[in-house]
Amino acid sequence: xxxxxxFWKTVRDLRWPTFWVGLGMGAMTGYFALLYPTYSKLFxxxxxxxxxxxxxxxxxxxxxxxxxxxxxxxxxxSMILPALIVAFAAGMASGFTAGEESRGTIDxxxxxxxxxxxxxxxKSAAVFLACLVAAAAVWAFAMAGAAASSTAxxxxxxAEALAMLVLLGxxxxxxxxxxxxxxxxxxxxxxxxxxxxVVMYLVDALAAVVDGLNTIRxxxxxxxxxxxxxxxxxxxxxxxxxxAAVAAVFLVTSLVAFERRDxxx
Amino acid sequence: MTIAIETEKLTKxxxxxxxxxxxxxxxxxxxxxxxxxxxxxxxxxxxxLLLDLIRPTAGRARVLGxxxxxxxxxxxxxxxxxxxxxxxxxxxxxxxxxxxxxxLQGRVDGDYREKLIERLxxxxxxxxxxxxxxxKQKVGLVAAFMIRPDLLILDxxxxxxxxxxxxxxxxxxxxxxxxxxxxxxxxxxxxxVEHLCDRVGIIREGRLLAVESIAALKERALxxxxxDFGDQVPIEAFxxxxxxxxxxxxxxxxRCTVMGSLDALVKTSARFEVRNxxxxxxxxxxxxxxxxxxxxxxxxGAGDGAGGSAAGKETTHAAA
Numbered sequence: 385x386x387x388x389x390x391f392w393k394t395v396r397d398l399r400w401p402t403f404w405v406g407l408g409m410g411a412m413t414g415y416f417a418l419l420y421p422t423y424s425k426l427f428x429x430x431x432x433x434x435x436x437x438x439x440x441x442x443x444x445x446x447x448x449x450x451x452x453x454x455x456x457x458x459x460x461x462s463m464i465l466p467a468l469i470v471a472f473a474a475g476m477a478s479g480f481t482a483g484e485e486s487r488g489t490i491d492x493x494x495x496x497x498x499x500x501x502x503x504x505x506x507k508s509a510a511v512f513l514a515c516l517v518a519a520a521a522v523w524a525f526a527m528a529g530a531a532a533s534s535t536a537x538x539x540x541x542x543a544e545a546l547a548m549l550v551l552l553g554x555x556x557x558x559x560x561x562x563x564x565x566x567x568x569x570x571x572x573x574x575x576x577x578x579x580x581x582v583v584m585y586l587v588d589a590l591a592a593v594v595d596g597l598n599t600i601r602x603x604x605x606x607x608x609x610x611x612x613x614x615x616x617x618x619x620x621x622x623x624x625x626x627x628a629a630v631a632a633v634f635l636v637t638s639l640v641a642f643e644r645r646d647x648x649x
Numbered sequence: 650m651t652i653a654i655e656t657e658k659l660t661k662x663x664x665x666x667x668x669x670x671x672x673x674x675x676x677x678x679x680x681x682x683x684x685x686x687x688x689x690x691x692x693x694x695x696x697x698l699l700l701d702l703i704r705p706t707a708g709r710a711r712v713l714g715x716x717x718x719x720x721x722x723x724x725x726x727x728x729x730x731x732x733x734x735x736x737x738x739x740x741x742x743x744x745x746x747x748x749x750x751x752x753l754q755g756r757v758d759g760d761y762r763e764k765l766i767e768r769l770x771x772x773x774x775x776x777x778x779x780x781x782x783x784x785k786q787k788v789g790l791v792a793a794f795m796i797r798p799d800l801l802i803l804d805x806x807x808x809x810x811x812x813x814x815x816x817x818x819x820x821x822x823x824x825x826x827x828x829x830x831x832x833x834x835x836x837x838x839x840x841x842v843e844h845l846c847d848r849v850g851i852i853r854e855g856r857l858l859a860v861e862s863i864a865a866l867k868e869r870a871l872x873x874x875x876x877d878f879g880d881q882v883p884i885e886a887f888x889x890x891x892x893x894x895x896x897x898x899x900x901x902x903x904r905c906t907v908m909g910s911l912d913a914l915v916k917t918s919a920r921f922e923v924r925n926x927x928x929x930x931x932x933x934x935x936x937x938x939x940x941x942x943x944x945x946x947x948x949x950g951a952g953d954g955a956g957g958s959a960a961g962k963e964t965t966h967a968a969a
Contacts, residue, residue, distance in 0.1 A: 492750075
């Protein structure tokens, strides 16, 4: 079945990376959920954060750590998980067209009755699925960890925050895909997507400290990802729509760019 | 006569460097067509234009009567392609790869596929990455033939194949032709396709120099002559005779190649004492090189002007 078409072949190609990323992100989140009660007894986390002052905000640790939600937000959702999902999605997406081009398999693939557009769409759908699976793993591990440590963790809020995480991944994945489809250069695609992520992260984090940056803060996708604090307040549809729109625009860009280009021999 | 491939002024530039220029190529259906030229002449560029992998700077191309860009999927359903630098999904086994490609194609004659695997002696249980170049090529050939396409486009298909498999490959091509299908084979080695092809096109430096049937090429065959004279003969007497080229005189022996009539050479020779005359028909390879040697103004003038040194240079060029 996994060799039935481009979508399933891509799912097959991504099965191990998805397994390991899901396991890694999930285990990390589960670990924090499991040990949160111990941490909060040992350290007065809020006063530590207060002492760090603005520096904490730069590290994405703005907020309060007096609940597991706040703790997960500070420890994982503000920096580590987005960095991982973006690297994961951008890595996968850049491999589609540029990867097949540099391996030389695109010539064979395109000599079959599969259009360029369909290749990009089916592969993108496979990445979407991979991100969902990784996010589901995080959810399952976190709920298990929270249950084991008898800590309150609202399952719906966690799911909504993870949905935002997936959307962030898709947005950056689409950026990487567009660069890869337009240039055939995989390294550039990953590099630019990750660099853009770092800049956007810094803009959003610094804007919490430096007033002058507030004007450009809306340009950062992190503003939409974290702006509404989804772990606490749930998913904001307008924020989600912005991330989805960015993903859609770059996906369309990829389709157009890939359709037009001379492919590398 | 139906046309399998038709290009009109097909031109491709990469930036300012040339890919191919003004290629007017017509390949009739039901033939085995050899597309010949040295490495870098534009063979792969032409093929990749036919497959819409790259887009022409100017001109147009039709395959099986359809536009290579607009009717892409319809063409893909009826055409197989094996690239020269064949890259396949290395993590799959041969069997898995054939399954995947068969699924992409949509229709595969399973019995025929198994027969092909047997005939080409392909081990389908090994992963592609562990296969030698020749064995990878066999996977590509099975994949190409198993869908019984109307047109097979094979870019340097026999590289790395052992002689027995190469023979089997030739049988496959002949069978395909027997069923009215068309085979388009690119090669830089003439002997490889000489006995297989009905017609050949010769491309050099991006330009299609000539398209000839093998029979016509052979009719225009050059003869290499060696004449032993009874005494030393002056080279001036023979220089400039029509059709005579590569002229050397070594003591009492004259060597040259002649295209067309031997009349002038024989009559001139008769002025001297002729002890022996040896004639060797040249191989197609040499005819081929004569085309190269004549440069761009080829077509009618292969015989005149081009010296042996030019042809010799092109020999090295082609082998490079």
